[in-house]
Amino acid sequence: MLTYIVRRILLMIPTLIGITMVVFFTMAMSPGGVGAALAGAEGNMRPQEREAVRKYLNQRYGLDQPAILQYFRWLNQISPVGFHVNEDGSYGRFTLKWPSLGESLMRRRPVTSVVAEALPITLLLNVITIPIIYAISITAGIRAAQHRGKRFDIGVGTTMVALWSLPVMWVGVMAIGFVANREYLYLFPTGGLHDTLATRMSYLPGYVNGEFRIGYLLDLAWHLVLPVICLTYGGFAVMTKLMRASVLENITADFARTARAKGLPERVVIYRHVLRNSILPLITVAASILPGLLGGSVIVESIFSIDGMGRLMIDAINTRDRDLILSITLVSGLLSLSCLIVADICYAIADPRVSYE
């Protein structure tokens, strides 16, 4: 088992090099290359400035060197062992060093700090969204399976598919136009994560002089309602159908019949015996979507002016912000591969028949 894990981990290195190489060279070979978008992407650029910016970038990041050389420079930069880079950009001796994800070309700041601003926001949205999707789909799926073919099953199925077919873009814009508009339903704010006055709020809600103060935390929750609705409603259909199918498979299985024959109440049969066996496919799905969460949701983030990973990635791609794209790729690649290993290990633990010896 241990040798297997070590082998898998060592195999990750060439895989990651492969992934980043594809991304790097696609970018380097795309028409315009890396520097081109930068020259005009910041808007308001006067013709005089273009040349100067290009020269500076070439000198600072070596964008005019052959792509293969640039790639090795980048590898050296992210690797914990490699050549030490001197102040003037020349290479020193081969040592252990601190790996660095580099600097965003567009934002002129270290990639780590740029990602550190966006990642918590995306994680916050996901931490709220995923449990909601799972809770609703699991309960709905079980009930639909229990009442197979009846009104509840058909009703839930139709509603979920209907929700699934509503485009997020449309729902988001409609929500802003009606639910967040003072002329209609002004129930929720239009966008962002905090109120204009949020920095002056107390943290928790409370009464001050008999007047209710919403507080920073509740204000955040209030701003999250519409984005979370937009992120969740489309996810129900797939999960519910998956759950329903899986429960149906087990509800008539031998062990369920035995349990019923034992005289156990139906509730116990379903929630103790059937559910346990049916939830496995959902866990498999969870393992595969975890790395995807890092990507965030571009559409929802754009509509509600939330600066998460989705927008960061799209921005980076549009401006060909090389180091930022590579870093996000590297991190999500690393996460995907790790999740696969963990899943494989989990199979072995869960099922004694699986062995990697």
Place this chain on the structure above:
Amino acid sequence: MDNRFGVKDFILFLVLGLLIVLIVLAMFQYDRQWDQIQLIRGKLDDQAKEMRFLAEKLQSGALVHAGGPSTTQSAAGDDPFIRLREVEAMPKFARGDWVISSLAGKSSTLTPYVSGDAYASDVQSLVLDTLADRDPQTLDWRPLLATKWEIADNTKAYFEYLAANPTTQPTPTATTLPADPNRPYPVVIHFDIREGVRFSDGEPLTADDVVFTFNFVMDPKINAPRSRAYLEKIAKVERSGPNRVSFYFREPYFEAFELAATFQVLPRHYYGKLDPETFNQSTGMLIGSGPYKLEAGEGWTPDKPIELIRNERYWGVSPPVERIVYRVINNDVARLTSFRNGEIDTYASPPEAYVKLKDDPAMAEKAQRFEYFPASGGYRYVAWNQLKDGKPTPFADKNVRRALAMVIDRDRLMKEITLGYAQLSTGPFSPLSKQFDNDVKPLPFDVEAGRKLLTEAGYIDRDGDGVVESPKGEPFRFKLTYPTGISNYERQALFIKDSLSRVGVAMDADPLEWSVFQQRLEQKNFDAISLGWTSGIETDIYQMFHGSQTMAGGDNFMSYKNAELDQAIDKARSTLDEESRMKLWNRCHQILNEDQPYMFLWFGKSLTFVDKRFENVRQLRSGLTPRTEWYVPQDRQRWTRN
């Protein structure tokens, strides 16, 4: 059976989970408090410093005159705050309240000279001071950090020296001349720095700070290539008296004064101790002597809101609005809804929405609206490539270019796309600018005359297929390249295609993604392209139209050459006297309209809504009154209650 995960375990886990969540929340709360405490500590330090300053002043027996800095004025006309004093005298004038502006995107850094986006430069203009600025109404220069200036024009001596030493003649590819200690500086500008100006942290601003800022920005380790592209024209900045700085220019340059005057001054005591890398990677190192300062101070990071508060130590007349807040709203629907909800105070509308909104009663009740040409507005054009793969294209013939422009109903095109909120342009100069020659009339829309010109140029439909052919028999077919993503380029291309087909010229639309588009421009690998340039109160057209700029990477990507225009541009750029320079620019305008290297399309208007509670929002020559002159009467103030 005993090892089952029971209800008790579940409750235990739930309690544990809750505990963890509570601890995390508590950590966040302390973190927030920490920020607040830092802010308070900063303010306390600041106040202690102010007290010390006052105490010293009192001890040294200096009289603190109520008039303050105005004592240094030499004449009433030099008062940069005449406009603000007029505002203060208005009947309902009151200080207080906030302006909440919206930004379409997040600024990744506010550090001056490093940041590149327009959002950051808006913030910086309120925090940093310049030596002089333009009066928004008269567009004349008025003194700010400088009390007066002197421009020494040695252009004549400079050119005489160049004529005597012909080896140092400038070449088209080298932007600067080789160093030569004997060569006189063609332009030297001396500024007298105002006394008694202090930065927002209480330290005085002196001539040394101006010199420092120049040397700091010119350090190649500083990530400011954009600013250096302009400042390169200055050979050195020196302190030439106790309160006097002199800017020495390498070459005679008409924008010399503007370059020196709009140079934002940084405090030496603060930036001088930073090493370049810290400065390059910082996000909120923004300290100046302007009317506002960043509330979060140097601790600002892009995930925090941008809030500017009044600089209590401002040396001049403090602007009425107490706080300027920026909110990032990415999409237009949300921006409009936020404006309707009163969450933001200004809303710049696209023409399609504006037509509906201007008759909307709810908007009329809550907002005042303005249609104006912004000072930094731009123009749309179609550029005809005259040289492709080393061979002249049909567009190399001036009559063909004129014919195409006459065949297209530019007025109708402008009205369809901008819904009339624009002005047909005849050249690269803004209609607000003195460079603009009012006698230049756009080419008429006349299909027959256009057809005649084409026929004279030899383009006749010889084989009857509906497409005209050149004398050599090649059909006149070309691609119009434009960037994707902006819908009205698409419509514009269709309109042009339609118009041209009437005289037998076949055009294909060729939309390209921005980076590919850029590459094509660089390689001059296109037939015709459509794009826009930003213009200004006085614009340099050297880069786009001068014959020397047809080299690789230059912005004369259509390989347009006209000796007379080149001469006029060169002459205008080295003429410091405004009146004679404007005559030369007017001549350039005439030549460009005559030659049609671009088909000039239009100058767009800004369509802006401003919340009704603001007074003194008016239309001036340079656009709207600056936010520093807006005020809210006491009874309408929304964010500050007294």
